[in-house]
Amino acid sequence: MQGLERIVLAHxxxxxxxxxxxxxxxxxxxxxxxxxGDYLFRExxxxxxFYLIRHGAVALEIHAPGRAPIVIAxxxxxxxxxxxxxxxxxxxxxxxxxIDLVRALGVDAKCLRDxxxxxxxxxxxxxxxxxxxxxxxxxxxxxxxxxxxxxxG
Amino acid sequence: MNIASAIASTDCLVxxxxxxxxxxxxxxxxxxxxxxxxxxFVFAAGQFNMxxxxxxxxxxxxxxxxxxxxxxxxxxxxxxGAVSTALARLRRDMVIGxxxxxxxxxxxxESEGSDIVIVAGGLGLAPLRPAxxxxxxxxxxxxxxxxxxxxxxxxxxxxxxxxxxxxxxLDVDIAVTVDHATADWRGNVGVVPALIGxxxxxxxxxxxxxxxxxxxxxxxxxxxxxxxxxxxxxxxxMERNMKCAVGLCGHCQFGPAFVCRDGPVFRFDRIASWFKxxxx
Numbered sequence: 547m548q549g550l551e552r553i554v555l556a557h558x559x560x561x562x563x564x565x566x567x568x569x570x571x572x573x574x575x576x577x578x579x580x581x582x583g584d585y586l587f588r589e590x591x592x593x594x595x596f597y598l599i600r601h602g603a604v605a606l607e608i609h610a611p612g613r614a615p616i617v618i619a620x621x622x623x624x625x626x627x628x629x630x631x632x633x634x635x636x637x638x639x640x641x642x643x644x645i646d647l648v649r650a651l652g653v654d655a656k657c658l659r660d661x662x663x664x665x666x667x668x669x670x671x672x673x674x675x676x677x678x679x680x681x682x683x684x685x686x687x688x689x690x691x692x693x694x695x696x697x698x699g
Numbered sequence: 700m701n702i703a704s705a706i707a708s709t710d711c712l713v714x715x716x717x718x719x720x721x722x723x724x725x726x727x728x729x730x731x732x733x734x735x736x737x738x739x740f741v742f743a744a745g746q747f748n749m750x751x752x753x754x755x756x757x758x759x760x761x762x763x764x765x766x767x768x769x770x771x772x773x774x775x776x777x778x779x780g781a782v783s784t785a786l787a788r789l790r791r792d793m794v795i796g797x798x799x800x801x802x803x804x805x806x807x808x809e810s811e812g813s814d815i816v817i818v819a820g821g822l823g824l825a826p827l828r829p830a831x832x833x834x835x836x837x838x839x840x841x842x843x844x845x846x847x848x849x850x851x852x853x854x855x856x857x858x859x860x861x862x863x864x865x866x867x868x869l870d871v872d873i874a875v876t877v878d879h880a881t882a883d884w885r886g887n888v889g890v891v892p893a894l895i896g897x898x899x900x901x902x903x904x905x906x907x908x909x910x911x912x913x914x915x916x917x918x919x920x921x922x923x924x925x926x927x928x929x930x931x932x933x934x935x936x937m938e939r940n941m942k943c944a945v946g947l948c949g950h951c952q953f954g955p956a957f958v959c960r961d962g963p964v965f966r967f968d969r970i971a972s973w974f975k976x977x978x979x
Contacts, residue, residue, distance in 0.1 A: 607882060614881040620888040620909045624897075645885055682893070685918070689890045694912040695821030695851035 550575055553651060554571065557598045558624040559675060567668050574657035580644040587638045593615040593630035595652045599623055602648035619646065619686070629676050631655035711945055714751040714796030717772060722791055725857045729822065730787055731763060731775045734795060739769035743804035744829035745936060749944045750774060751796025752785040759824035759941040759959070762800060762836040766833050772797060775857065780927035793852055801944045803964045806832040806934055810906040814842040816898065816928075818919050820849045820891050820911025824857045826936050826963070828911050831865070838870060842905075845898045846873045849891030849915065853884045870900060891915060895922035902927040910936040918973070920967060930968035937962050937970075953979060 662669030764773025778787035946960030954973035
């Protein structure tokens with residue numbers, strides 16, 4: 547097993563994926579490093595790559611005119627970033643900023659989409675994992691929207 | 700206190716006047732009041748008092764102070780209703796009427812030898828603070844101690860100085876998260892149940908203590924269950940509108956239980972069947 551494949555399979559998001567799929571994903575992956583304050587991507591940019599955070603923390607931010615950026619979530623080791631690469635128009639809908647030193651795996655989106663088209667077992671396996679992760683994010687976002695700790699909390 | 704003894708004793712229905720010795724502002728609408736009792740005030744972590752704003756009415760407020768300090772009665776109050784807003788306007792040396800302590804407590808003795816997982820949301824940290832004091836004062840009796848706390852935003856974080864002090868200890872794992880923040884906040888943004896998956900504790904040998912809005916507790920219980928924690932290891936503090944505080948009036952009825960008398964701290968498996976009943 548090659549180094550990158552080992553790193554891919556060691557990431558919690560890909561736990562139990564198996565060598566065959568691990569090999570396919572690692573063929574599209576590269577190691578990345580972001581210093582504190584670096585942006586992994588900005589809102590509106592093409593989602594050409596998605597990220598598996600191996601170390602450090604990332605703030606997801608939305609900019610609003612005339613006010614400081616609003617942090618909507620923070621992600622850390624073991625998290626993925628994000629699903630915009632999966633569905634058209636393949637554009638990020640928020641900014642992602644490294645809060646501290648971040649080490650991540652970047653996975654080329656088109657490369658992996660093509661492999662998913664060619665191997666639907668891989669595509670289905672990935673889809674199940676991404677839908678699960680996005681479902682968790684959606685539940686969390688709904689809880690945040692409820693403003694539970696506001697006056698009625 | 701059972702109903703018969705409550706009826707027999709009028710003491711528990713008569714508020715005692717206690718002077719405000721100190722007020723600490725925790726956030727824009729939350730303050731902590733330290734009251735000076737005339738004699739030793741003994742309570743168990745998790746219990747509550749009825750606080751009387753003279754002329755306006757009473758409100759049930761958990762005791763948020765150190766159970767090892769009998770010379771102070773400490774309450775953390777959020778100005779949210781007529782009575783609590785009136786209480787929040789009081790100043791040092793003014794007087795509050797106090798009845799109590801009432802209700803059940805956190806299972807601190809039964810939890811010795813276990814990991815302790817404390818999960819608080821918003822003002823829910825206040826009823827848990829006495830348990831944190833007690834556990835830390837007897838640190839060697841427990842396994843790992845995890846405190847997970849969620850607040851609305853960075854400026855709403857309660858007991859910030861104490862959280863920072865506890866975090867500096869090397870024997871407590873503390874994670875704080877907020878629902879919303881601006882970019883100058885370097886901490887976590889997200890909901891508190893999402894912290895459960897990463898917390899270091901042994902679900903088979905842990906006791907969880909929860910307090911916060913019921914929605915937050917529901918999702919936290921689900922997250923604990925996903926980690927493999929069983930219902931009898933989970934305790935939570937419930938909130939209901941209380942009037943008499945001694946199980947007489949029924950205002951705080953929760954299924955077959957009265958929150959004032961049988962709670963506010965319940966073992967989850969004992970109320971699980973009622974917890975998701977929408978009508979109560």
